[in-house]
Amino acid sequence: MNKIEIENLTLQYSDGNESLRNVSMGIRENAITVLFGPAGGGKSSLLRCLNRLNDMADVQTAVGRIMLDGENILDPKTDVIALRRKVGMVFARPVVLPLSIRGNLTYGLEVMGESRRSKLDDAVERSLKQAALWDEVKDRLDDQAIALSGGQQQRLCVARSLALEPEVILLDEPTSGLDPISTAKVEASLQELKKDYTIILVPHSVQQAARAADFAAFFLQGELVEYAEGKSIFTTPVNKRTEDYVTGRFG
Amino acid sequence: MKLNRNLSQRLGFGLISLMATLTVIPIIVVVIYIITQGGGAISLQFLSGFPHDGMRQGGIMPAIVGTFYLTLGTAIFSVPLGVAAAIYLAEYAADNWLTRTIRIAIINLSGIPSVVYGLFGLGLFVLFLKFGTSILSASLTLSIMTLPVIISTSEEALRAVPQAFRTVSISLGATRWQTIRRIVLPEALPGIITGVILGLERAAGETAPILFTGAAFFLPRLPNSVFDATMALPYHLFVISTQVPEMPFQIQYGTALVLIAFVLGMNLIATVVRSRARARRQW
Numbered sequence: 001m002n003k004i005e006i007e008n009l010t011l012q013y014s015d016g017n018e019s020l021r022n023v024s025m026g027i028r029e030n031a032i033t034v035l036f037g038p039a040g041g042g043k044s045s046l047l048r049c050l051n052r053l054n055d056m057a058d059v060q061t062a063v064g065r066i067m068l069d070g071e072n073i074l075d076p077k078t079d080v081i082a083l084r085r086k087v088g089m090v091f092a093r094p095v096v097l098p099l100s101i102r103g104n105l106t107y108g109l110e111v112m113g114e115s116r117r118s119k120l121d122d123a124v125e126r127s128l129k130q131a132a133l134w135d136e137v138k139d140r141l142d143d144q145a146i147a148l149s150g151g152q153q154q155r156l157c158v159a160r161s162l163a164l165e166p167e168v169i170l171l172d173e174p175t176s177g178l179d180p181i182s183t184a185k186v187e188a189s190l191q192e193l194k195k196d197y198t199i200i201l202v203p204h205s206v207q208q209a210a211r212a213a214d215f216a217a218f219f220l221q222g223e224l225v226e227y228a229e230g231k232s233i234f235t236t237p238v239n240k241r242t243e244d245y246v247t248g249r250f251g
Numbered sequence: 252m253k254l255n256r257n258l259s260q261r262l263g264f265g266l267i268s269l270m271a272t273l274t275v276i277p278i279i280v281v282v283i284y285i286i287t288q289g290g291g292a293i294s295l296q297f298l299s300g301f302p303h304d305g306m307r308q309g310g311i312m313p314a315i316v317g318t319f320y321l322t323l324g325t326a327i328f329s330v331p332l333g334v335a336a337a338i339y340l341a342e343y344a345a346d347n348w349l350t351r352t353i354r355i356a357i358i359n360l361s362g363i364p365s366v367v368y369g370l371f372g373l374g375l376f377v378l379f380l381k382f383g384t385s386i387l388s389a390s391l392t393l394s395i396m397t398l399p400v401i402i403s404t405s406e407e408a409l410r411a412v413p414q415a416f417r418t419v420s421i422s423l424g425a426t427r428w429q430t431i432r433r434i435v436l437p438e439a440l441p442g443i444i445t446g447v448i449l450g451l452e453r454a455a456g457e458t459a460p461i462l463f464t465g466a467a468f469f470l471p472r473l474p475n476s477v478f479d480a481t482m483a484l485p486y487h488l489f490v491i492s493t494q495v496p497e498m499p500f501q502i503q504y505g506t507a508l509v510l511i512a513f514v515l516g517m518n519l520i521a522t523v524v525r526s527r528a529r530a531r532r533q534w
Contacts, residue, residue, distance in 0.1 A: 053422055084424040091422075095415040098438055108423035111433070157419075164424065 002026035003168060003198040004050070009064035011045055013057065019045040021222040022064070027215075032190060032199045034213035034230065036206060038251040041219035043202045047170045050200065051087040052080045068168070085112065088161030092173040092204075094153035096145035101137055104145045104156060108164045123163045131159035132189045151182025158189065168198045176204040187212055206246055210234040218242045282515075285508050292505025306469065306491055307498060311506050313473055317386075317481035318455055318513065320474070321465070324390025325397055325454045330447055332394070333401030337443070340402070341409035342431055361399035366459035368396045373463040387477040389465025393454040400453065404446025408439040441528030448521040452514050458485040468494075484510040 004027040011020040020042045027033050035043040048054040049066060052073065065072045073083055085108070097104050105127055106120045114120065124141065128134040133155040137148070145156060154174060161169055171190075175183040190199060190212060203209040209216055213230030218239070226233060226242040237243040245251045300310030344350040372392025382388040412435045420430040436443075458466075466486035474481045488506045491498050 051422060053418065056418065056421065081424050081426065084422055089422045091415070091419065093415070095413075095419045097416060097419060097434060107420070107433075108425070111420075111423065111425040111429045160423065 001029050003029040003068065005065075005067040006046075007065040007067065009046070009049065009066060010061070011042070011049065011054070011059065012061045014060045015058065018222055020049075023222075023224045024064075025217055025224060025227050027198060027200060029198050030194055030196070031214040032194050032201055032212050034209045034216040035200065035202050035219060036209040036213075036216060037219035037225075037245065040221065042222040043219050044172055046219075047089070047172055047200065047202060049074070050168065050170055051084050051089055052078070053084075053089065055080065081112075085164050086166055087168040087170060088164055088166035089170040090154070090157050090161055090172065090174045092176050094150060094157050094177070096148070096153050096156060099145060100142045101145045101148070101156065102141040104160050105163045108160065112164075123165075127159040127163040130162050130189070130193065131155045132185060132192075133159055149182075151178050151185065154178060154182065154186060155189070158186065162193075166197065168200065169193065171199070171201045173202050173204040175208065183208075206234075206248075206251075210246075218245065220245070282511065285504055285511060289501060289504025289506070289508035292501040293508065297502075297505060298509070301471065302469065306495055307502070311484070311487060311502075311509065313470055314482040314484045314487040314506070315509060315513075316473055317466075317483040318485070318510075320386055320481055321389055321393060321461065321483055322451050322455045324386055324477070325393040326447070326451055328391060328394035329397045329401055329450065329454075333398050333447070333450070334405050334443060336398075336402045337405030337409060338431060338436075341406045342427070342435065357399045357402050360395075361403070363396075364459075365396060365457050366462075368392055369460040369462050369464060371395070372460060377464055383478055384463070384467075384480045385465050385478045386474060386481050387465075389461040389481070389483075390477075392460045392464045393457065396457070396460055397450040397454045400450035401447055404449065405439070405443045408442025408446065409435060411442065412438045441524050445521045445525050448517050448524075452517045452521075455517070456485055456510065456514050458489050461486060484513065 006023055006025050006027070009020055009023045010018075012018050023042075023046065035046060037043060045054065048057070049062065050068075050073070054062070062074055064074070066074050068083075068087070071078070097107060099107065102120075102124055105124045106114075109120060109123055125134065125138075128137065133152060136152060137143075137156075145153065148156060154177075158169075158171075158174070175186050178186065187208070190201065193199060194214070201212055203212060210230065213234070215228070216230045216233045217227040218225045218233065218237075218241075220241060226237060226239045228238070233242065234246055237246055243249075297310045298315065299312050301313060302311060303309040340350065340353065344353075369392060372388055372395070376382045376388035376391050377384055380388075382391075416434050416438070417430050420434050421427070425433070454460075461483055465480055466483050467480040468490055470480070470482055484506065488503065488510060491506065492503050
């Protein structure tokens with residue numbers, strides 16, 4: 001079943017750069033959908049539409065609709081705070097907040113007004129286990145989060161999104177700064193997480209796209225060129241430009 | 252050729268470090284001179300007594316207390332206003348003509364000579380608002396003078412907090428205000444405190460703004476309300492240096508020493524706050 005339906009989405013920034021051109025695609029529940037392609041293709045912009053983080057940027061026009069569970073999240077009346085609780089995000093560079101490990105995990109719940117210690121503790125333990133970080137940090141939850149290694153920080157960021165019990169998780173090149181071992185850990189946890197969540201991933205390489213994708217969408221200069229199952233798009237792409245990109249002829 | 256480049260580099264660095272060293276010399280000389288000339292005047296009686304015999308004898312306690320009151324009064328008005336303005340400028344203000352006008356105004360405010368603030372305070376607070384020559388009028392005048400310093404340093408401190416923290420906080424469902432209060436402000440606080448202290452320090456040492464608005468030549472008692480005038484260290488120093496004949500110079504330098512200790516003490520606090528925060532900072 002499709003969790004998200006993107007319908008004729010066109011996005012333009014104030015500086016005149018068109019970022020997305022008439023994009024339509026459905027995003028399946030409990031699967032990893034990969035958005036890939038060369039830089040400037042509009043992948044991150046699309047990601048940032050899905051939790052309305054683009055509100056912070058200079059967006060001039062956003063036409064079309066993004067239906068999440070049947071509701072258009074681009075509607076100005078949308079409760080963006082509730083939306084961002086439902087749609088979590090992990091960024092390219094691990095950005096831990098200047099708080100303790102625990103503080104990072106409970107931050108989202110606390111700003112929603114949750115103050116019960118038991119609820120917060122449960123969320124900390126559950127989310128750390130889901131992100132495969134619990135064993136490494138359970139004894140030092142009150143340490144500053146910045147003391148963690150880069151790979152641990154990024155898993156903490158994943159856990160931080162999970163603590164809010166979202167339904168959709170957006171990941172924007174989550175492993176671009178990580179070593180291969182940490183990358184493998186993050187990728188493995190994504191495969192676990194997709195059982196419960198809808199995952200949309202902008203990978204940092206075509207190889208990662210091919211490894212992770214249940215479905216994959218190829219973006220080129222704001223245009224959705226090809227969208228298919230991961231198995232087929234990386235082996236038998238239909239479009240010539242997709243083929244050129246996945247075989248490494250450009251990009 | 253290679254030798255030449257290295258040589259000129261060494262010459263250049265040498266010259267620059269010489270210049271840097273030279274800048275420190277005046278402050279050291281001033282401090283040493285004042286300590287040697289005025290150190291002998293410092294005693295418990297000097298710090299805790301009223302002046303008498305036309306201020307040629309006795310202590311400077313009312314001036315110390317007065318400067319403390321004025322600094323406190325200035326802080327009460329200028330800190331909330333200044334920090335709020337900085338938050339608005341750094342976090343909320345759109346980049347439009349209004350914001351640019353406010354910024355230009357702030358920059359220009361800091362360039363106005365302090366005696367002009369004094370005259371303005373006389374007109375607005377003392378006469379028009381009928382606060383009289385008082386601690387209140389003087390504190391308000393000093394506040395206006397201090398505001399630009401507090402606003403621009405606080406704004407800078409807020410802007411130095413990485414944008415990524417804000418993005419992450421928003422993406423976790425926080426409102427912009429929660430983001431500012433829980434993440435941005437705590438991170439910017441050491442910088443803000445430093446700016447506040449630097450601003451107040453200037454207020455504590457100024458004579459001209461309080462000249463017409465709140466400073467008293469001599470008072471036989473301490474002020475007992477904000478509508479009373481008060482003695483103050485910088486004005487007292489001005490008075491005993493220029494207005495009183497046959498003034499023992501030791502008392503003049505003793506007063507200067509106390510004023511400098513007051514200001515440098517605040518500076519020291521600012522430095523400690525800053526270096527502690529730097530050691531703890533993660534970005």
